[in-house]
Amino acid sequence: EPEVTQTPSHQVTQMGQEVILRCVPISNHLYFYWYRQILGQKVEFLVSFYNNEISEKSEIFDDQFSVERPDGSNFTLKIRSTKLEDSAMYFCASSDAARNTEAFFGQGTRLTVV
Amino acid sequence: AQSVTQLDSQVPVFEEAPVELRCNYSSSVSVYLFWYVQYPNQGLQLLLKYLSGSTLVKGINGFEAEFNKSQTSFHLRKPSVHISDTAEYFCAVSDIRDDKIIFGKGTRLHILP
Numbered sequence: 001e002p003e004v005t006q007t008p009s010h011q012v013t014q015m016g017q018e019v020i021l022r023c024v025p026i027s028n029h030l031y032f033y034w035y036r037q038i039l040g041q042k043v044e045f046l047v048s049f050y051n052n053e054i055s056e057k058s059e060i061f062d063d064q065f066s067v068e069r070p071d072g073s074n075f076t077l078k079i080r081s082t083k084l085e086d087s088a089m090y091f092c093a094s095s096d097a098a099r100n101t102e103a104f105f106g107q108g109t110r111l112t113v114v
Numbered sequence: 115a116q117s118v119t120q121l122d123s124q125v126p127v128f129e130e131a132p133v134e135l136r137c138n139y140s141s142s143v144s145v146y147l148f149w150y151v152q153y154p155n156q157g158l159q160l161l162l163k164y165l166s167g168s169t170l171v172k173g174i175n176g177f178e179a180e181f182n183k184s185q186t187s188f189h190l191r192k193p194s195v196h197i198s199d200t201a202e203y204f205c206a207v208s209d210i211r212d213d214k215i216i217f218g219k220g221t222r223l224h225i226l227p
Binding site for chain 1: 150156157158159160163204206212213214215216217218219220
């Protein structure tokens with residue numbers, strides 16, 4: 001069964017460093033998303049991406065964040081200068097239909113900023 | 115803007131007993147509704163979804179949910195739980211015009227032997 005894959009599963013980084021979280025969406029999907037889940041809290045929407053551009057972003061997704069689809073298979077989330085409060089589980093998701101009729105989620109990358 | 119309320123943060127249930135996990139949503143427009151499950155140390159897996167049509171939706175692992183528009187609810191049920199159902203369950207809503215899914219805070223289901 002096709003699935004969304006994320007690497008690495010766990011990333012530890014020092015405060016102020018840049019990190020890139022990687023995702024390989026399901027191959028025929030056109031809509032891509034990043035969500036995050038701070039420990040013990042709800043899953044929060046960060047950004048959606050379609051047709052090589054951001055279609056929607058939340059207040060969390062400030063100038064420190066960026067997304068890119070550098071080739072036909074990868075979808076990346078970059079955090080330019082990490083802060084302690086960026087520590088969270090980051091989930092990538094993809095969908096083949098418009099408007100989130102079904103988003104498939106990856107296993108997540110646990111980011112720990114120290 | 116949409117919101118999702120899961121009133122129960124934890125629900126303990128004896129094995130083979132029935133369970134209902136409650137979810138209420140608010141939205142001024144038509145919505146899609148979802149239940150996701152997160153097993154320990156794993157990602158989010160779709161249990162079931164309501165897009166349109168029949169208000170009773172059947173999902174994987176014996177779960178079902180009923181969309182009640184007048185009560186703005188989408189409660190999740192299973193007639194007989196198993197120890198393997200131990201997980202966190204998230205109700206979620208999406209505006210049909212929107213890209214994002216809004217998640218509830220989750221309900222942790224504890225299965226007691």
